[in-house]
Amino acid sequence: MFENAYELIVYIMTALGIYDSIFRVFEVLGIEYVLRIIIVFVEIVVLFAFALVTIMFLTWMERKVVAMVQARYGPMVTGPRGLLQPVMDGVKLIGKEDIIPDKADRWVFTLAPFIIFIPALLVFIPLPFGDSLVISNFKIGLLYIIAVSAISPIAILLAGWASNNKYSLMGAMRAVAQDISYTIPLALAAIAIVMFTGSLSMVDIVTAQGGTWFGVIPKWFIFLQPLGFILFLIASIAEMGRIPFDFQESESELVAGFFTEYSGMKFAMFFLAEYAHLFAVSGIVVTLFLGGWNGPAVPFIPVQITSLVYFLIKTYAVIFFAMWLRDTVPRMRIDQLLGLGWKVMVPVALLNLLVTGLLVTAGVI
């Protein structure tokens, strides 16, 4: 309906009858752009607050899902059914001693957590949470997302190298090898989607999936691209670094992987970045293949709200799948994983791309 959340806010304020008066104040002062900045700033604050709450909730959810699979209760004591547990963990980690090892590279060691945490949040910017609920509808949204998430291996490498610990270094090397090998099938699987839409904008991709075939089957790309969906899902789980592909951490082999030496708040940032990544990547999977925020309209409720609900339901379903997978399967071996990436997934993704291209050119779909 609207291009982005800015226009939505302006529309709401206009509807409430306050926008014009505020705008006039700024107009008189000759600084209209300041109002624009303020509104964008509010948007970003809301987004980041939402992201942080989501991340905290995800850590709780992960522990509860693990507990459910493993026939346990999970956190119960702190807050109702342990809901306050992530808050407590966060406060505790803030209060922990911050250790920088003697032989570590101090600057890089301190910088690495930020380099991993900030891109994890930047991914949220072009992500359409609902109809009109997007911070910025880039024309190159998909490319931007792939590019930004490719920053995290650099941070991991910095962290692993700066720690001056053999386990950290090995974890970092593994993470980089893994991320590089899996970004390619990830991008190739995403390009097949772009062939349908002809646009890299995330909003366009979602809009293209609106409507149904025969009034029953939703027009999601998962039905047009089943192979692409599987490739993208596997690649994104590998990108997230979760079991069965959690080589960067792999507790039973490398103690704690690249963040072995981190403590306190810096460790918390790695921890949070992991879950931010989980949410973002699940959101991207939903946007590309599961119809994004599309869903049946509900009378009397604004589409912005229903679409947000649909998006969250789908995203949490994907997240639940990732958590479930983590509790069920063992870890692969790094060479097997790289073999899978280069020998199976890249050729299959290319083939998928070729077939899709032919079909689209022939006008079949």
Added chain:
Amino acid sequence: MNAAEELKNALPNSVVSISFQLDKPLAIIKKEDILKAATIARDMGFVHLSVITGIDYCDRYEVVYNFLSYVRKQNLVLKVILDHNNPVVDSLTSIWKGADWLERETYDLVGIKFSGHPDLKRILLPEGWAGHPLQKDYDMKTEQFVTIGDDGEDIVSTDGSNLLRRKYHGN
């Protein structure tokens, strides 16, 4: 004919005497011929080297080997009697890889040396530990402490002041 008698027939000069250890055939071997006897025992089908251990009898050391044959379902015990001053016997590592650690352990705890062992060093106690605990005259009164050096190696001393944070009430 039991296994010990067979062994005596094969090596009449090496076997000092044969008897029984409860129901298991036992042969006492001259200490320089243990490798020969063990090879023959293996060829007789006693492929499983179950245990090597040493016993300190104050006037002598005895090294006991227990072999088992999976096919014949029989035991064979070999024994070597060593001098108390210089307990050295040939190592069986050339025949059984599994003898490696058993011999190291015997060296570590009882103090019997195995000549021909590729890497005879302490296994359970850290390098530098004074005495062999299973010798009867081992000094149980003296406390020994271990600290770690720069490369993670163990340093043994009787002074635990680097390690302990309060007065130590050991016995």
Added chain:
Amino acid sequence: METDELILNMGPVHPSTHGVLRFRLRMDGEIIKNCEIVMGYLHRGTEKLGEMKTYLQFIPYTDRLDYISAMPNNYAYVKAVEELAGIEVPQRAEYIRVMIMELNRIVNHIVSIGSLLMDLGAATMIMWGFRERETALQLFEQLCGARMTFNYIKPGGVREDLPEGFIPKLREWMKDMEKRLVDYEQLINDNEIFHMRMKDIGTISAQEAINYGLTGPSLRGSGVDYDMRKIEPYSIYPDIDFKACTRPEGDSYARYIVRIDEIKESLQILRQVIDSMPEGKIVSNAKYGIAPMTGSPSSVMTYFPRIFTPHAGEVYSRIEAPKGELGFYIVSDGTTKPYRVKIRSPSFCNLTAIPKMVQGLRIPDLIAAFGTIDVVLGDVDR
């Protein structure tokens, strides 16, 4: 390009060394060129303590050797002492011993498989496994009051008779266990990643396995049809119908499958033992002043002698513990304390083969191979 070797110290505090073991790895990138095992971080001097304690006082220490399967340890020591002293054991006591040892074998294999899977990254199996273990431990607790360190088997019999309602509870547990076993197999055996991780990893041929002195499931996984219960039958095993589970491959997967098969076989043994459990005394009272205590409910409760003096002599007695051949070599000089106790522990001897197995593999393979060898550090370092 110039490359350098990486020396990696895994342990003694590392999540997948099952305690305090240390691997000193010389690595070329991720490939292990040489693996040296450093141990002794849990060396508690049990053998020396054996010389300082009387025969009965030493039984609790055997519990703490292999603390996951303590009952076979009890039994191995007691069997050696019984052979040394020539004590007859009543039939019922032998049945109870075998029953409880087989139960302990199942518990041991559950823990072993669970921790293997945890090292591979799938933590669910160990949680499920410990659920069944916990109920089994409750049975142990009913029997002897302890969950892990039992001190239950004594020379001449067992400490207490079966409590009321024990057998029905055990039957219930077995029925439950059979159901759960299907769950485990669904969770693990059909998993493609598990196969990728385990097959052709840590392979050791039958010849080498014997040469390295491997015993137990580790040897049977290499295709050697051996089982101490068959080769040197003890207790009531000759009367029981069971088979030694073997697999020919000799890799990690084979060793894992052998353990699963052994759980099934142990359930089979348990069923036979329960069905033919005789009535009667649980302690022999002939020789060493063990007198039945009158007035106790089942009138088979007995005293054990505090002081116990076998004949002078020496004995080597072995059993098939869950991890392999567990032997006690005891030298008696005719006094109340052993002159020398030597423990031939399965974990110690099985561990010898690890450097051979992992040569040229990677760290994850080392963990997989190490997990299937099933080592308990109390048993290694003693």
Added chain:
Amino acid sequence: MEKGGIRLDPVTIDTTKIKTIKRRPVTAIDKLEDTGMISTILAAREREGLILFSTIDQVFNWARLSSLWPVTSGLACCAIEMMATAMAHHDIARFGMEIFRASPRQADLMFVAGTVTKRMAPRVKKLYEMMAEPKWVIAVGACASTGGPYHESYSVLKGVDNIIPVDVYVPGCPPRPEAFLYAVIQLREKIKNEGYGAKWGLNK
């Protein structure tokens, strides 16, 4: 007004004055002394003069006691019971403690679960030193507390408190999982009464 050993009334901070005062008025801390809770007293003594940070302390203490992450370090038999405590039946996760960190940097609590041998002692100490403050230690079982059944052995340290400070001792050989949980609850009680302003040097 004083409650639970924490002074709530606003007092101007004058540390020099506090140091020179020889006789303090009777406080809740002194009352604690009668009950013999030495560790609590020591923690309270450290907090002498700490006024401003009492609320922060309360918040942090609550967070700390709610999220005790143990370090994965099993030494011997007790480690198996530690595992059993973490498993489904006893489920230490209820206290938010199921995150066993393999890296001591990220852990708050060390279960010294098992016999500390002479050879392991410096490693245990190093592990403790690697942990980030604030950190706690629970000595689990007879061996870690006193040497236990191995007290006479030549290679066993007679109590881990000879090398590192211990907060809670758990008897048993090995202790049951219920005893573990009880020890955890005791430690939570202890943390509730600790003060950190002093440790950070904020009130000097």
